[in-house]
Amino acid sequence: MKRIVIAAVCLVLAVFLAVFGFWDLKKITEELHDSAERVIAAAEAEDGQTAESELDIFLTKFAKHKKMLGAFVNHGELDEADILVRGLQDKAVQGEFTELAEDLRTLQYHFAHLHDTETPRFENIF
Amino acid sequence: MLVTLCRTVILYVLVLLTFRILGKRQVGELQPADLVITLLLSEILVIPMQDTQIPLINTFIPVLVLIGLEILISVVSIKSIKFRNLLQGNSLIVIRNGVLDQKQLKRLRFTVDDLLEALRKKDIFDIAEVQYAIVETDGTLSVLLKPPYRAPQAQALHAQENNDGIPCVVISDGRIIQSDFKECGMSPPKLEKLLRSKNIEVKNIMLMTVDKSGNTNIIQKEDEK
Numbered sequence: 001m002k003r004i005v006i007a008a009v010c011l012v013l014a015v016f017l018a019v020f021g022f023w024d025l026k027k028i029t030e031e032l033h034d035s036a037e038r039v040i041a042a043a044e045a046e047d048g049q050t051a052e053s054e055l056d057i058f059l060t061k062f063a064k065h066k067k068m069l070g071a072f073v074n075h076g077e078l079d080e081a082d083i084l085v086r087g088l089q090d091k092a093v094q095g096e097f098t099e100l101a102e103d104l105r106t107l108q109y110h111f112a113h114l115h116d117t118e119t120p121r122f123e124n125i126f
Numbered sequence: 127m128l129v130t131l132c133r134t135v136i137l138y139v140l141v142l143l144t145f146r147i148l149g150k151r152q153v154g155e156l157q158p159a160d161l162v163i164t165l166l167l168s169e170i171l172v173i174p175m176q177d178t179q180i181p182l183i184n185t186f187i188p189v190l191v192l193i194g195l196e197i198l199i200s201v202v203s204i205k206s207i208k209f210r211n212l213l214q215g216n217s218l219i220v221i222r223n224g225v226l227d228q229k230q231l232k233r234l235r236f237t238v239d240d241l242l243e244a245l246r247k248k249d250i251f252d253i254a255e256v257q258y259a260i261v262e263t264d265g266t267l268s269v270l271l272k273p274p275y276r277a278p279q280a281q282a283l284h285a286q287e288n289n290d291g292i293p294c295v296v297i298s299d300g301r302i303i304q305s306d307f308k309e310c311g312m313s314p315p316k317l318e319k320l321l322r323s324k325n326i327e328v329k330n331i332m333l334m335t336v337d338k339s340g341n342t343n344i345i346q347k348e349d350e351k
Binding site: 004007008010013017021070073 | 147179180181183187190191193194195196198200
């Protein structure tokens with residue numbers, strides 16, 4: 001009986017970690033995607049003030065979620081996103097809105113990809 | 127480097143806990159399912175130990191699933207004979223009354239050389255001496271010799287045998303081991319009295335064993351003699 005309980009606990013914990021990880025990853029990547037979208041909109045409108053304030057929000061969110069993302073996705077992919085994020089602030093300050101929007105679009109692709117590769121679809125499983 | 131060190135420590139503890147949960151069977155004889163689990167675990171754990179790009183959670187989840195499945199499979203195997211046979215196969219008799227069962231050998235993909243080697247490892251050099259040889263599900267060979275070749279038992283010789291039980295370790299490396307006291311009819315006052323009569327202190331004893339009949343064997347520490 002004790003062993004069945006251990007087996008049940010292990011399986012439930014594994015399923016919980018997998019489902020929680022996937023759900024959290026989806027939530028985080030969607031949140032970052034939306035936040036980046038707001039910065040892009042301001043950058044494309046060349047509204048420097050809004051772009052900077054939205055970028056601050058985006059950077060705060062990214063810093064907050066980085067730890068959780070590191071626990072669930074391949075660190076290499078996260079490092080690529082991190083390098084792009086580090087350059088965003090300078091571009092906003094220097095008024096390079098086109099480059100800023102481009103980098104954020106690339107980041108949006110990264111976030112979508114992080115979630116996409118973890119989705120249990122046929123092509124991902126096999 | 128420090129990340130690798132931390133991950134190695136975490137994964138080492140994880141392996142120890144896993145094998146503790148899976149039990150002694152995993153370390154001793156390996157059934158097919160046990161072998162699969164052992165191989166998978168070693169692969170799953172080695173890769174993230176060296177590749178720090180892989181999140182540790184990607185290791186924990188498969189390890190938890192494998193532990194869960196292994197325990198469930200062993201529980202179902204205990205309950206269902208059909209499932210056990212499906213998973214582990216059956217023991218097969220390969221020698222009957224000194225005659226090789228070639229059909230079974232072919233089925234097992236055992237060569238005669240393999241069989242002879244396994245017999246020699248059991249100190250049997252002539253197939254004719256064997257009454258039954260059985261290949262167990264874990265691949266080991268069990269042999270029953272024909273009556274004339276079996277070692278005589280005390281019962282057959284009508285010999286009186288003392289039932290002294292297993293000698294229990296009561297002192298190991300200068301420390302009293304009380305867990306086996308009951309098994310060998312020992313108690314702390316009895317031990318104290320015994321050591322006083324031999325004029326030896328506990329700290330000077332490397333090993334002391336006692337059997338049910340009270341026979342003792344004391345090995346003193348070399349530098350204390």
